[in-house]
Amino acid sequence: MNFNLYICDWITIIPEIFLVLSVVLLLLYSAIYSVSPFLNYPVLITNTLWLSIYILFIAFFLNYNVNLFFYSTINFLIVDYFGKFIKGIVIVLTICVLITFLNYNKYEYINNSEYSIILILTILGTSLVISSYNLIVLYLAIELQSFCSYILCSFKRNSEHSAEAALKYFILGAFSSSFLLFGCSLVYGFAGVLNYDQLLILYIGEFSNYSDINGVVIGIIFILVSLLFKLAAAPFHFWSPDVYEGSPIIITLFFAIVPKFGIFVFFMRLFFDSFYNLFIPLQFFIVICSIISMLVGSFGALSQNKLKRLLAFSSISHVGYMLMCLSSFCIDNIYSLIVYLIFYVIMLLSSFLLIIMLNNNININRLKYIEDLVYLSKTNFFLGIPFLITFFSISGIPPFSGFFAKLFVFYTAIGQQMYLLCFVGIFTSIISCFYYLRIIQLVYFTQITKWVSFKKLEKETSIILTLTTLLLILFIIHPNLLLKYIYNSVIYFTYNIQVA
Numbered sequence: 001m002n003f004n005l006y007i008c009d010w011i012t013i014i015p016e017i018f019l020v021l022s023v024v025l026l027l028l029y030s031a032i033y034s035v036s037p038f039l040n041y042p043v044l045i046t047n048t049l050w051l052s053i054y055i056l057f058i059a060f061f062l063n064y065n066v067n068l069f070f071y072s073t074i075n076f077l078i079v080d081y082f083g084k085f086i087k088g089i090v091i092v093l094t095i096c097v098l099i100t101f102l103n104y105n106k107y108e109y110i111n112n113s114e115y116s117i118i119l120i121l122t123i124l125g126t127s128l129v130i131s132s133y134n135l136i137v138l139y140l141a142i143e144l145q146s147f148c149s150y151i152l153c154s155f156k157r158n159s160e161h162s163a164e165a166a167l168k169y170f171i172l173g174a175f176s177s178s179f180l181l182f183g184c185s186l187v188y189g190f191a192g193v194l195n196y197d198q199l200l201i202l203y204i205g206e207f208s209n210y211s212d213i214n215g216v217v218i219g220i221i222f223i224l225v226s227l228l229f230k231l232a233a234a235p236f237h238f239w240s241p242d243v244y245e246g247s248p249i250i251i252t253l254f255f256a257i258v259p260k261f262g263i264f265v266f267f268m269r270l271f272f273d274s275f276y277n278l279f280i281p282l283q284f285f286i287v288i289c290s291i292i293s294m295l296v297g298s299f300g301a302l303s304q305n306k307l308k309r310l311l312a313f314s315s316i317s318h319v320g321y322m323l324m325c326l327s328s329f330c331i332d333n334i335y336s337l338i339v340y341l342i343f344y345v346i347m348l349l350s351s352f353l354l355i356i357m358l359n360n361n362i363n364i365n366r367l368k369y370i371e372d373l374v375y376l377s378k379t380n381f382f383l384g385i386p387f388l389i390t391f392f393s394i395s396g397i398p399p400f401s402g403f404f405a406k407l408f409v410f411y412t413a414i415g416q417q418m419y420l421l422c423f424v425g426i427f428t429s430i431i432s433c434f435y436y437l438r439i440i441q442l443v444y445f446t447q448i449t450k451w452v453s454f455k456k457l458e459k460e461t462s463i464i465l466t467l468t469t470l471l472l473i474l475f476i477i478h479p480n481l482l483l484k485y486i487y488n489s490v491i492y493f494t495y496n497i498q499v500a
Contacts, residue, residue, distance in 0.1 A: 015059045019055070026055075030048060045112065048116045052120055053095055056094055057095065060092065063084055090123060098119065100250060101116075104356060121144065126145055126261065129265070132269075134194050138266060149169070153166040153251060180226035183223035196269060200274050220278060220282060230263050232319060233319045234320070241300075243312075244315075249308065253352040253353075253356070261341070268337075290421060294320035294321065297314060301314055301435050307369065310370065317428060321406065322344075333416070340408060340409050343404075343405040347402060348394070350468040351394065357383070358383075373443050386466075388440060389469055401472045
């Protein structure tokens with residue numbers, strides 16, 4: 001064995017190794033110092049949060065210092081520029097969540113130092129999902145991510161709603177994982193291999209003479225059902241509103257933005273790298289899920305008067321738009337999907353940050369209902385400006401960034417002659433404008449009955465909110481500045497497929 005090549009294999013996954021070692025050190029630090037009588041049993045939540053932020057910054061730079069084109073690592077992981085780009089986005093989003101949590105825990109009285117450790121483990125699972133090139137490795141990575149999510153969901157131990165949401169998420173998540181494992185077992189039983197590249201070789205070209213093709217298709221359907229559950233796509237969405245409602249809002253923010261990257265990247269690797277020739281039997285299934293998700297998300301949000309449930313149904317609707325990109329199964333649609341996913345995450349991050357800031361600062365009951373936003377523009381005009389930009393963008397009003405993200409999706413769908421999907425997408429976009437504009441109407445055009453004063457906003461959260469708002473404005477002024485980085489990362493993924 002070539003020793004230098006062996007070392008090079010492990011260097012390619014140095015960010016993941018660093019995260020594992022960091023988790024061990026953080027656990028030792030928390031276990032030793034939190035029970036120390038000499039230090040008077042200190043509360044270490046702030047310390048571990050800052051240490052976790054530093055760890056993720058180091059992991060971000062380690063991720064981009066692996067200078068490889070596309071390279072299979074240890075035969076079951078793959079490291080390429082596309083995966084590095086997505087993992088970089090995931091790490092940056094997690095840093096934003098941790099910075100927001102620095103002040104959020106003061107108001108929610110969450111003093112468990114394990115929070116940031118579990119969050120890093122979730123990022124480790126997501127990173128392994130992005131780099132997975134083997135079905136069993138994929139299953140283990142998703143389980144690592146899922147188990148950490150169950151714990152995060154129940155972090156408010158004294159809250160009945162949080163415990164209920166965690167129990168529902170755990171039971172349905174275990175059911176979904178069984179579908180994934182059973183699908184992987186069927187694929188291995190009928191194909192005899194688990195690596196994506198070996199599956200590609202097995203099913204490349206004409207596959208009609210392969211006697212066990214129906215069993216493999218059934219296995220892929222089971223895997224697809226599990227993925228759609230993880231994405232909260234209809235009709236597998238029933239857990240999403242309850243989990244969003246019962247979880248702490250900072251955990252809801254994390255659930256809404258981070259895991260979707262890993263699932264969509266796995267979706268693209270599995271179907272574009274391995275089962276491209278088997279997509280036709282599954283296309284109708286994905287199209288139906290896309291249509292149902294857009295309809296259920298849009299009509300379900302109309303009847304909601306609670307903010308987090310409205311954002312949950314909005315997330316279901318946006319997953320439908322993302323599935324529209326994948327339903328035609330054209331390699332060019334990967335670019336549209338990544339563009340839409342990135343800008344959707346930026347808009348969702350901005351909207352949740354606004355809600356968290358109001359939760360922390362408003363001198364009335366906790367911000368829970370849509371009507372509670374009526375005080376925003378009257379009492380804090382400068383906070384109302386990013387609110388206006390964010391909700392105009394997420395509703396798809398031109399010339400804001402959400403409009404151009406949807407335009408990319410519709411353009412690619414029309415190019416593949418998916419006219420029914422475009423019609424449903426435009427119809428549901430009009431419906432979604434109603435409940436988003438209703439929020440803006442409440443904020444800016446409703447008379448208030450009493451005056452509400454705000455506390456001083458936290459500096460860290462204000463900086464993140466300013467950056468997300470500037471990104472949304474920058475896309476309007478100079479869209480190519482952001483799109484070229486997305487295009488450069490996606491082009492390596494498509495080149496990898498063409499080489500294979």
